[in-house]
Amino acid sequence: MARxxxxxxxxxxxxxxxxxxPGGWKRSCKGIIRKLCAIKDIEHLSKEQQARHLQERYNQVxxxxxxxxxxxxxxxxxxxxEKRGMMFSAASKLWLKEVELTKNHKTxxxxxxxxxHYLKGVGDHSMKEFDKSKNLDFFDYLANKAEYRNKPLAKSxxxxxxxxxQVFVTWAFEEEILLKHIKLKKAPNPKKDMETxxxxxxxxxxxxxxxxxxQEKRKRELLNLxxxxxxxxxxxxxxxxxxxxxxxxxxxxxLENRVIRIKDNPDRKFENKKYKRPIxxxxxxxxxxxxxxxxxxxxxxxxxxxxxxxxxxxSDRSGPSKYASKICNACGLPKLKPFHWGMRATMITxxxxxxxxxxREIQQLADHEDLQTTMLYHNTRTIQQQNAVNAIxxx
Numbered sequence: 001m002a003r004x005x006x007x008x009x010x011x012x013x014x015x016x017x018x019x020x021x022p023g024g025w026k027r028s029c030k031g032i033i034r035k036l037c038a039i040k041d042i043e044h045l046s047k048e049q050q051a052r053h054l055q056e057r058y059n060q061v062x063x064x065x066x067x068x069x070x071x072x073x074x075x076x077x078x079x080x081x082e083k084r085g086m087m088f089s090a091a092s093k094l095w096l097k098e099v100e101l102t103k104n105h106k107t108x109x110x111x112x113x114x115x116x117h118y119l120k121g122v123g124d125h126s127m128k129e130f131d132k133s134k135n136l137d138f139f140d141y142l143a144n145k146a147e148y149r150n151k152p153l154a155k156s157x158x159x160x161x162x163x164x165x166q167v168f169v170t171w172a173f174e175e176e177i178l179l180k181h182i183k184l185k186k187a188p189n190p191k192k193d194m195e196t197x198x199x200x201x202x203x204x205x206x207x208x209x210x211x212x213x214x215q216e217k218r219k220r221e222l223l224n225l226x227x228x229x230x231x232x233x234x235x236x237x238x239x240x241x242x243x244x245x246x247x248x249x250x251x252x253x254x255l256e257n258r259v260i261r262i263k264d265n266p267d268r269k270f271e272n273k274k275y276k277r278p279i280x281x282x283x284x285x286x287x288x289x290x291x292x293x294x295x296x297x298x299x300x301x302x303x304x305x306x307x308x309x310x311x312x313x314x315s316d317r318s319g320p321s322k323y324a325s326k327i328c329n330a331c332g333l334p335k336l337k338p339f340h341w342g343m344r345a346t347m348i349t350x351x352x353x354x355x356x357x358x359x360r361e362i363q364q365l366a367d368h369e370d371l372q373t374t375m376l377y378h379n380t381r382t383i384q385q386q387n388a389v390n391a392i393x394x395x
Contacts, residue, residue, distance in 0.1 A: 006036055006054050013039050017058045019065055034061050086177055089124045095171050104271040114164040117146055127177050130169070135184045138165065143187060158187035194377065196346040201333050202236060205342075208331045224323055227305045227313045230293060231320055234304070235343040237286035239366050242339035243270055246317055248304035250297070253290060258282045268317060348377040 003025065006017045019032040036057040042050050092115045100108050121141025122134055142158040153161075166184045173181040197205075209229050216222045234245050244262050247270035252261050262278040264271050272278050282290065298308060305313035305320060314320060324338035336342050344366075351362050352374070363374040 003031075005058050008039065010039075015039060015042075015054055015057075017054075017061055019062055032065065034065070036061065086127050087124050088122075088127060088130065089119060091127050091172055091177050092118075092168060094175075095168050098171075105269055111164055111167070114161045115168070117142065117161055118165060121145060127172060128179075130172075130178060130182070132182065132185075135182065138162070139185055139187065155187050162186040194345065194349070195334065195336060195341065196349050197333060197336065197342045198346070199350060201331075202343065202346060205328060205331050205333060206232060208327065223308055223313075227320070228324055228327060231305060231324070231339070232343065233286060233289045235339050236347055237283055237289075238280045239344050239347055240280065241344065241367075242321060243317070244272075245339075246270070246305060246312070246314075246320055250294070250302055250304060250306075253294070253304070255287070255290060255294070258287055268312065345377055348374070352378040 004018060006015055009016050015036045015038075017034050017036045018030070019034060021029060021031050025031065036054055042053050045053065096108060096112055096115070099111055103111075118138055122137045125134070139158075139162065142153055142161055144152075146153045146158075146161075148157065162184055163186065166186075169178065169182055169184060172178045209225055209232065213222070213225050213229065216225055231242070231245050234240055234248075235242065238260065240260075240262075247265040247268040248260070248262075249265070252263060254261060258281060260280040260282065262272055262280060297306075300310045301308065302310045303312050307313050314323075321337065321339055324342075325335075328338050328342060329335070333342070348362065348366050351357060351365075352359070359371065359374060363371050366374055366377075368374045
């Protein structure tokens with residue numbers, strides 16, 4: 001008895017086809033069942049037309065089943081062509097959307113800024129047109145046309161944008177949007193000797209703040225000085241970044257166990273980025289400072305750097321750094337980023353240059369992912385020059 005090619009399924013309201021499995025029909029084998037069409041779609045046709053329609057649908061589905069690999073390959077080729085014909089703007093949107101899932105908002109904003117520079121300097125184009133000439137067009141734009149606050153971009157900033165474009169290009173290659181990986185030409189990144197404060201500079205700053213706290217009468221300025229004193233103590237005794245200090249809530253401070261538990265804080269757009277050791281121990285100096293500081297807090301305060309009403313000291317995250325720069329300038333200190341180079345980097349450099357320094361422990365305290373990052377703070381070149389210049393004989 002011949003097998004039926006298709007049958008009517010009243011329960012589902014469809015006609016279904018019966019197709020042989022790989023290797024052909026076998027006894028008691030139902031084969032592969034696939035929907036051909038809905039009953040209502042062909043009920044207006046004559047019996048002969050219905051049979052012809054079902055036979056055509058059966059042949060079509062049978063071809064698709066027998067040639068699934070071929071169809072899939074054609075579909076992949078079509079998608080590949082669509083990918084490679086994708087515009088730069090569309091591809092970069094896909095990239096940024098993926099970046100949002102794995103990176104913090106500051107990184108996403110930074111990547112988006114590079115994309116905006118590229119579109120402004122080079123323009124939108126198909127990704128299949130991306131080559132070394134586009135790279136050089138962007139290089140020329142960054143070097144000769146791009147500006148930040150009405151000033152040309154520094155070489156280091158040009159290099160930074162090109163490095164970020166390289167991240168996008170690598171992603172596009174891995175996603176098969178680009179046929180080959182392109183290594184971009186970058187602006188040379190000038191190497192500078194690392195400049196930090198000296199311990200004398202930090203002592204001078206600490207003394208200035210302490211004196212100002214005893215003399216200041218203005219309520220707002222007194223609050224500013226108190227918060228700067230807190231940030232100074234935290235930065236110099238834990239090597240913590242200003243972002244973490246700014247985001248710190250008072251309940252992060254555990255005096256009983258003498259630790260600070262760093263956490264994500266969406267309210268300040270702070271993420272505990274790549275911190276392997278989010279629990280920071282307190283030394284004696286910081287512990288004693290915090291014991292006194294917390295005793296004198298108003299009950300409404302919730303933030304380590306608080307405005308006195310249970311709100312962050314500054315609404316803008318850059319506020320603490322700007323105020324610290326103002327006070328450092330008043331002290332006559334070098335013009336450096338006060339918390340990064342002035343406090344954090346100064347203390348890392350000092351620790352590294354001590355005899356018998358434990359590099360691993362310093363790396364952990366500094367929260368560096370890579371030991372090589374920590375070693376960048378080992379400012380031996382400046383120290384060696386100082387040793388040499390001190391040995392120059394008097395004439």
